[in-house]
């Protein structure tokens with residue numbers, strides 16, 4: 001299953017404060033089992049046991065092709081460090097594994113996307129819920145390939161819905177190459193070829209971050225969106241309705257978060273930082289939890305962490321906080 005793009009995680013990353021071995025004293029670094037797929041297979045889950053699998057996507061080729069600021073290749077490393085000290089607030093029998101990383105070799109983005117997709121399919125087939133840490137938003141096309149192939153094998157005909165929390169549509173047409181700005185266009189074309197609807201909801205869209213052409217493409221492709229300025233308590237009823245309506249119409253959800261959806265003071269460590277991005281306040285977090293508690297999310301990722309632009313590890317900690325909500329009971 002693995003090839004030259006695979007790089008196992010150094011178990012030393014998963015280290016931090018140790019308050020003791022009792023379950024209620026533990027932190028993530030005491031629970032995460034690092035698996036080196038060169039010498040081991042994805043561990044089997046017991047009957048009924050739940051599993052979360054962390055995977056890193058060490059890649060910035062898509063951001064480079066999209067003329068962005070480089071640094072996302074180091075995102076997975078910083079994200080693991082930011083998660084290591086998180087307290088354990090999940091059931092004692094939840095299995096958490098770190099399956100390692102897929103790296104982009106040179107300019108071979110397409111090869112890395114295929115490898116990541118295969119690893120995600122295998123992880124899903126083993127019964128785990130993947131949480132993939134990027135990497136630029138080119139992660140999304142790879143992630144989709146992995147989920148699509150899993151659904152084809154296990155649940156043929158079931159509908160995939162994508163919820164992208166992002167300031168951007170990322171619906172550019174490859175010109176000529178795919179990049180971090182094209183993944184959802186690529187997915188839309190693939191779904192079309194298969195005779196399926198493109199079920200895509202973007203949460204956090206900013207007018208000053210997307211051209212008219214991108215809005216038109218979104219309309220043509222039947223994409224739905226919720227503007228960043230609507231993620232407020234005052235607009236809660238309308239946004240919740242839109243969200244629930246989308247969730248109800250699909251069978252499985254792939255949830256992806258592009259960290260540049262957050263305002264620059266919360267998320268300075270991204271290529272396309274935004275002064276007017278959304279806030280990770282309780283209104284947003286409730287919405288985020290609503291998606292993840294729907295029971296339909298089979299896989300998720302967090303993209304665009306660029307540690308070289310981060311301040312005081314703020315963006316990494318925000319990404320860790322989102323990971324915490326995904327993993328928590």
Ligand SMILES: N=CN[C@@H](CCC(=O)O)C(=O)O
Pocket residue numbers: 066067068137168169170172180181182209271272
């Ligand atoms: N993944 C990011 N996509 C954005 C980047 C915008 C920017 O760099 O300003 C896009 O292509 O629209």
Ligand SMILES: [Mn+2]
Pocket residue numbers: 166167168258259260261272
């Ligand atoms: Mn974005």
Ligand SMILES: [Mn+2]
Pocket residue numbers: 137166168170180258
């Ligand atoms: Mn994006």
